[in-house]
Amino acid sequence: MTEDFESLVVRAVRTQQGEGIDVYAFFLFGSDLTRIADISRIHRDERELKGFQRKEIRSHVRSIVEFLDSGPVLFPNAITLALSPEIRFEPSRGPKPNGLAEVGVSGTLTIPFRTEGDRAAWIVDGQQRSLALAKAKNSRFPVPVIGFVSRDLQIHREQFILVNKVKALDVRLINELLPEVGSLLPKDLAVNRLPSELCNLLNRQPKSPFYKLIKRASDTGDESSVVSDTALIAAIKQNLRPPLGALSQYKHLPETANPDAMYETLTLYWSAVRDTFPHAWGKSPSESRLMHSAGIKAMGSLMDQVMLRADSSEDPDAEVREALQRLEPYCAWTEGAWENLGLAWNDIQGTPQHISKLADHxxxxxxxxSRPSR
Structure with a gap:
C-alpha cells in the first residue's frame, strides 16, 4: 500500500456482482479508513431524508478501542465501503498459474483523498469499528475492506439494511462459547466468561443441584433442562460484584480468581434452596416460579445477604438452611399468592419490575x- 498527497494506492482483487457492479477486496491501515471514506449520518432537511448511518455509539467505540489497545489482537472483521466511480483500478500483468480459479482479477486500486463531506467512499457497514480504528494506538493495523462501486444512495441504504437486518448472535450461544475462548476479549464479553464457566460446572457436575437442569444453546431439546442459563449467569454476575457479592471474596484479578471456591459456594446455597423447596425444584417455569428467570434472579440476589451471615458462622450450610426454612412458609412458588406483593404465584413475570419487587421482598x-427474638 502506498500513498501520495492526492490518493491512496492499495493492492486489490476485483470481481463483479449484480448487474455488472465492480466489487473490490483489499487491505488498508485502520487510520486511513476515515481519511478516504465519509460516514453518511441519517438526517432530514426540509424536503427529504438524508444519509442512513446512526449516531456514533461512544461506549461501543470505546470498547473496541480498549480491545485493539490490549495487545496483539486478531480483528479480521471486514469494513464495507461504497466507492465512487472516480476510483481507478489497474490489473496486474504477468503469467497466470495453471488451474487458477478466475473469480477475480488482481491489480492496484487508487482512491483519491478528499476533504470530509466530499470523499470518494462512504462507510456502509462498520462505522463504529472505523472510528475505533482511527483512535487506536496502532495506526497501522491492517483492516480487510470490501468495496462496491456506486454513487446511488438508495443502493447504499439497501446494503446497510441487508447487513444489519441479519439476526445478531444469540446471547446464550455467545455465553456458552465464551469459556472455550482463550484469547483476549473485549471487556463486555470478558465479564461473562467466568459466570458462564460456573454455569457450565453447575450443569455438568452430578453433585450440583442444577445437574442437567440448565438450558444451554447446545441443547438438543432435553425436556429436563428447565433453567435459563441467561438468568443464572445474570444472578452469578451479581454475586461476583464487590464488596457484598457472595462470590466477590474469591475474585480479585481474573488470573487469581478461585472458581473452585465459587462453585462450592454456589452448590452449598442452591442445594439448600432445592432441599427447602423440593415441590418447586426441577419443574418447568410454567409450573414453578422458582425455576423461572424471576425466581432464579431473585433468589440469586438473596444469596448475597444469606451467605454474608453464613460465612461468619461456625456451620455455613446449617445457617443457610435455617434462613431458607424461615422463609419457606411465605413463598408461593407453585400456588397461592405472594403476601405484600399483591401477585398470584403465576403472575410473577421476568420483567425488571417483578424481579426487583420479588428480590426486595x-x-x-x-x-x-433473622433478627433475634426479644
Whole structure:
C-alpha cells in the first residue's frame, strides 16, 4: 500500500456482482479508513431524508478501542465501503498459474483523498469499528475492506439494511462459547466468561443441584433442562460484584480468581434452596416460579445477604438452611399468592419490575426473620 498527497494506492482483487457492479477486496491501515471514506449520518432537511448511518455509539467505540489497545489482537472483521466511480483500478500483468480459479482479477486500486463531506467512499457497514480504528494506538493495523462501486444512495441504504437486518448472535450461544475462548476479549464479553464457566460446572457436575437442569444453546431439546442459563449467569454476575457479592471474596484479578471456591459456594446455597423447596425444584417455569428467570434472579440476589451471615458462622450450610426454612412458609412458588406483593404465584413475570419487587421482598423478609427474638 502506498500513498501520495492526492490518493491512496492499495493492492486489490476485483470481481463483479449484480448487474455488472465492480466489487473490490483489499487491505488498508485502520487510520486511513476515515481519511478516504465519509460516514453518511441519517438526517432530514426540509424536503427529504438524508444519509442512513446512526449516531456514533461512544461506549461501543470505546470498547473496541480498549480491545485493539490490549495487545496483539486478531480483528479480521471486514469494513464495507461504497466507492465512487472516480476510483481507478489497474490489473496486474504477468503469467497466470495453471488451474487458477478466475473469480477475480488482481491489480492496484487508487482512491483519491478528499476533504470530509466530499470523499470518494462512504462507510456502509462498520462505522463504529472505523472510528475505533482511527483512535487506536496502532495506526497501522491492517483492516480487510470490501468495496462496491456506486454513487446511488438508495443502493447504499439497501446494503446497510441487508447487513444489519441479519439476526445478531444469540446471547446464550455467545455465553456458552465464551469459556472455550482463550484469547483476549473485549471487556463486555470478558465479564461473562467466568459466570458462564460456573454455569457450565453447575450443569455438568452430578453433585450440583442444577445437574442437567440448565438450558444451554447446545441443547438438543432435553425436556429436563428447565433453567435459563441467561438468568443464572445474570444472578452469578451479581454475586461476583464487590464488596457484598457472595462470590466477590474469591475474585480479585481474573488470573487469581478461585472458581473452585465459587462453585462450592454456589452448590452449598442452591442445594439448600432445592432441599427447602423440593415441590418447586426441577419443574418447568410454567409450573414453578422458582425455576423461572424471576425466581432464579431473585433468589440469586438473596444469596448475597444469606451467605454474608453464613460465612461468619461456625456451620455455613446449617445457617443457610435455617434462613431458607424461615422463609419457606411465605413463598408461593407453585400456588397461592405472594403476601405484600399483591401477585398470584403465576403472575410473577421476568420483567425488571417483578424481579426487583420479588428480590426486595425476599431480602426484607429474611432480615426481619433473622433478627433475634426479644
Amino acid at each position: 425476599l431480602i426484607q423478609l429474611d432480615r426481619k426473620l
